[in-house]
């Protein structure tokens with residue numbers, strides 16, 4: 001069975017790079033908004049295998065991406081550990097914030113697989129419905145990014161609380177991170193068991209940490225998750241996405257546990273081709289706002305990235321997720337440019 005994305009993640013060369021987009025299912029698609037309106041609360045959509053399967057398939061039907069990422073959210077893991085999580089319309093995720101070591105002690109790994117069973121059911125159903133050549137991706141949030149939401153009680157601009165906890169009380173913060181490592185290994189293992197071909201670990205907030213803290217709270221836990229998964233599922237490639245870390249991306253590039261490194265928009269494509277690509281498959285880089293702009297500006301930028309990275313081991317993607325204001329036609333144009341590029 002030839003799955004071009006999986007094949008590139010396994011280290012094989014391809015004539016033109018495979019493409020998928022972070023947050024390729026979502027509010028920019030009218031068919032997503034229709035299902036979302038039917039589903040009720042956001043978490044009810046995540047835990048409804050039939051609807052989660054449907055919204056995962058929507059962008060594949062429209063654009064024929066090489067990869068489908070299962071529709072879920074990184075915050076299902078804190079939810080399965082026993083934390084209160086809900087989504088407020090137009091405001092994003094809310095959690096009952098952890099305020100001290102006692103709150104960490106109340107979290108439990110015991111029911112993860114049972115609580116997240118609908119996610120695994122959605123993965124099996126999606127695999128059965130996908131074209132054979134489409135790679136199915138599972139995912140989880142990295143421990144540090146999960147801890148950000150768990151300690152702040154939602155999104156934040158500055159993340160002062162989580163930093164103060166990590167810097168001032170590294171022992172108890174470390175217990176939270178260790179628990180999340182185990183939870184993520186379990187969650188990724190189950191996703192692979194249900195039919196995910198490869199997985200991505202999203203460390204969306206890694207870039208707020210200074211170097212030494214980054215190593216301790218992002219590089220090491222992500223590596224531990226990838227190593228834990230590899231022990232159970234040696235054939236499942238892991239993509240690491242430490243967002244906004246700049247040249248500290250060098251810390252992730254040589255780790256054998258990561259098949260690919262997903263780079264955000266702040267990293268230069270030329271630098272990535274020289275410094276990262278000789279060591280690891282590179283994914284990403286297009287500014288999601290270029291996809292909103294479209295036209296000549298987008299075409300020029302897409303070709304520039306392809307000319308820098310497309311000759312090596314590369315997966316086309318954005319530097320972060322598709323934003324809701326993206327015109328769906330621009331996505332079709334993007335796919336067309338990537339498909340017709342010949343290095």
Ligand code: 1CP
Nearest residue numbers: 022023024025026069070071072073074092155202204321
């Ligand atoms: O109303 C809606 O439809 C809610 C919007 C939405 C969507 C479409 C949320 C709430 N989550 C999702 C799905 C989602 N989240 C996917 C689905 C698969 C796909 O990519 O198509 C994935 C991979 C995620 C991962 C996720 N959730 C991350 C990591 C990636 C990233 O964007 O940095 C993060 C940080 C979250 C938390 C989250 N969930 C939702 C929102 C709006 C946020 C971000 C909040 C913030 O900015 O702090």
